[in-house]
Amino acid sequence: MLVFMLVIAIFGPLFAPYDPLEPQPMNTLAAPSWAHWFGTDDYGFDVFSRVIYAARIDFSLALLGVLIGGGIGSLLGAFAAYRGGFIDSVLLRFVEIVQSFPVLLFALALFAAIGGGSRNMVLAIAIVNIPMYLRIIRSTLLPLRTAEFIDAARCAGLSGPSIVIKHFIPNAKGQIFSLFVLTCAYAIQIIAGLSFIGLGVEPPHPEWGSMINSGAGYIMLGVWWPSIFPGLAIVLSVYAVNGLSREQMTGQLRGSI
Amino acid sequence: MTSEDTDGLHITKKSTGSVLARQWIFYLVKRLGILLIVLLAVSILTFSVTRFAGTPLYAAVGVYSTDEMIAERKEKMGLNKPLWEQYTSYVSGLMRGNLGSSRRTFTPVRDEIADRLPATAELVIFAVGLSIFWAVPLGALAAFKPRGWADRIGSSLGQIGVSVPSFWLGLLFIYLLYYLLGALPAPFGRLGGADPPASVTGFYTIDALLAGDLGLFGEAVRYLIMPALTLSFTSSPPIFSVTRSAVSTVLGSQFVEAARSYGIPRRAIKFRHVAPNAAPPVINIVAMTFGYLIGGAVLVEVVFSWPGIGTYAVQAMDFSDYDPVLGVVLLSATIYVVVYFLADLLQFLLDPRLRE
Numbered sequence: 001m002l003v004f005m006l007v008i009a010i011f012g013p014l015f016a017p018y019d020p021l022e023p024q025p026m027n028t029l030a031a032p033s034w035a036h037w038f039g040t041d042d043y044g045f046d047v048f049s050r051v052i053y054a055a056r057i058d059f060s061l062a063l064l065g066v067l068i069g070g071g072i073g074s075l076l077g078a079f080a081a082y083r084g085g086f087i088d089s090v091l092l093r094f095v096e097i098v099q100s101f102p103v104l105l106f107a108l109a110l111f112a113a114i115g116g117g118s119r120n121m122v123l124a125i126a127i128v129n130i131p132m133y134l135r136i137i138r139s140t141l142l143p144l145r146t147a148e149f150i151d152a153a154r155c156a157g158l159s160g161p162s163i164v165i166k167h168f169i170p171n172a173k174g175q176i177f178s179l180f181v182l183t184c185a186y187a188i189q190i191i192a193g194l195s196f197i198g199l200g201v202e203p204p205h206p207e208w209g210s211m212i213n214s215g216a217g218y219i220m221l222g223v224w225w226p227s228i229f230p231g232l233a234i235v236l237s238v239y240a241v242n243g244l245s246r247e248q249m250t251g252q253l254r255g256s257i
Numbered sequence: 258m259t260s261e262d263t264d265g266l267h268i269t270k271k272s273t274g275s276v277l278a279r280q281w282i283f284y285l286v287k288r289l290g291i292l293l294i295v296l297l298a299v300s301i302l303t304f305s306v307t308r309f310a311g312t313p314l315y316a317a318v319g320v321y322s323t324d325e326m327i328a329e330r331k332e333k334m335g336l337n338k339p340l341w342e343q344y345t346s347y348v349s350g351l352m353r354g355n356l357g358s359s360r361r362t363f364t365p366v367r368d369e370i371a372d373r374l375p376a377t378a379e380l381v382i383f384a385v386g387l388s389i390f391w392a393v394p395l396g397a398l399a400a401f402k403p404r405g406w407a408d409r410i411g412s413s414l415g416q417i418g419v420s421v422p423s424f425w426l427g428l429l430f431i432y433l434l435y436y437l438l439g440a441l442p443a444p445f446g447r448l449g450g451a452d453p454p455a456s457v458t459g460f461y462t463i464d465a466l467l468a469g470d471l472g473l474f475g476e477a478v479r480y481l482i483m484p485a486l487t488l489s490f491t492s493s494p495p496i497f498s499v500t501r502s503a504v505s506t507v508l509g510s511q512f513v514e515a516a517r518s519y520g521i522p523r524r525a526i527k528f529r530h531v532a533p534n535a536a537p538p539v540i541n542i543v544a545m546t547f548g549y550l551i552g553g554a555v556l557v558e559v560v561f562s563w564p565g566i567g568t569y570a571v572q573a574m575d576f577s578d579y580d581p582v583l584g585v586v587l588l589s590a591t592i593y594v595v596v597y598f599l600a601d602l603l604q605f606l607l608d609p610r611l612r613e
Contacts (some may be wrong), residue, residue, distance in 0.1 A: 093295070101593075108570060108585075111574070185419075192425075193423075196559075197559055212422075228429065234422050235420050235425070239417075
């Protein structure tokens, strides 16, 4: 299923029957039919084409944010585990502070300061991810501080940063990967949520959350397709990504037995 | 913390009680210290947002202003003082409950939030109550019988619950329960157009009961069901999984084995031995969920036009009206941190093992 979603994200434009940015003003809010599989929305955009194009935007923003935040967070976590002491506790306080905000409200405060839009959304996702990686990578690697091979590396004259990168990080590979999967799923939801309240990707660019928002007003009138289909795309992608983490975890268990 | 329950454990140590009390106070002070540091950092963060978001200056003087007007305003608003002095006056304002005022309505943010907080609190309490009602028993049943029906239902609901965006689920409920079935009212806030009951607590359900108006109470509940169901569905998976793992840990422990081998009836084991020992982590996660949802219900509030603090922040954001946004951020972060602290404390009080 994940492969399917990724193929859509990468090759989607080849399948999309219509231009996602070209409205048909004569044909608004049309129910799903052979011509428009997922119907059309209030501007006459083809919902099917937009759902497909949006996969690219949502996936790439989520990936970018998680890669930046996860990278910084993992390095800081490994560093905290290596150094301990004052730096460790300062970093832990930082984690507590960032995590004491509900994610969406944190993004609201950030956007109040620097404005919304795709770029700042990536920044928000990166910042939210740093503490998650920091905390978990730190606690995974904490036992290594006193491990013999680290002592050996130190005696061999390796500097602190290179010990952290060459000997700490590789030991957390499994953890980092499963966190990566989980946080990607989470990031997709955050992006959709922020765009839903009009702060993320600006319409008319196709994005699942903002598509749901544009259809929300019509759902009470029974017009369900402009909102329900993009939402299904979110559910499927998040479920698929989470599925990867479930498989990966059972794989790990199998490996350890 | 009486001497009796410690004496039972440490017969040989005489001063155990006072040592424990000292440790306890130490722990309390340490946690309080952390709490204060976090709150301080939160206030620094919101303060820096107010300085970033274009100083309050231009909002006050307008675009067409002379240099002298700006200089005079700066003097008046204290913007030419050093940054730390501005910060201290900001924090002392916060201490006195001054959250600034809305640019749109010219009303103090504190009053506007006070008006809206009961709506959010009522919704969240209802949602968390709903979650306790289904996730805790299901989690316990799942632990009693791993891979049984309760486990399967609970885990698949959990997997769906974490994959489904809350705002979309809300819309789906609106389509199914309002449009197709007509079972529940349209998503227009707490009572639609009806007059709210005379305000005593701000909770419409309780106020309606106090006024003796059962019809109104029913209406208030009907309006609550959909948003509460949505919130409950997406926020209860952790409650289910924590309950499941807490109960199964206790079930695997030696004292339960011992109780079984004494021939104590299963029912008694479940309620007298398993339940109290598995309770602390469950209470903890429920409290955390509650603390989180006060600020985390934003999207669901928006979907149902629920007049709570989340909708308030989002609406203010649309008008670049930042004081309300920051007020809501500050409040919900504070509530979360304080609830987190209280949950920890409660855990400590409930579980004597932690005190050692």
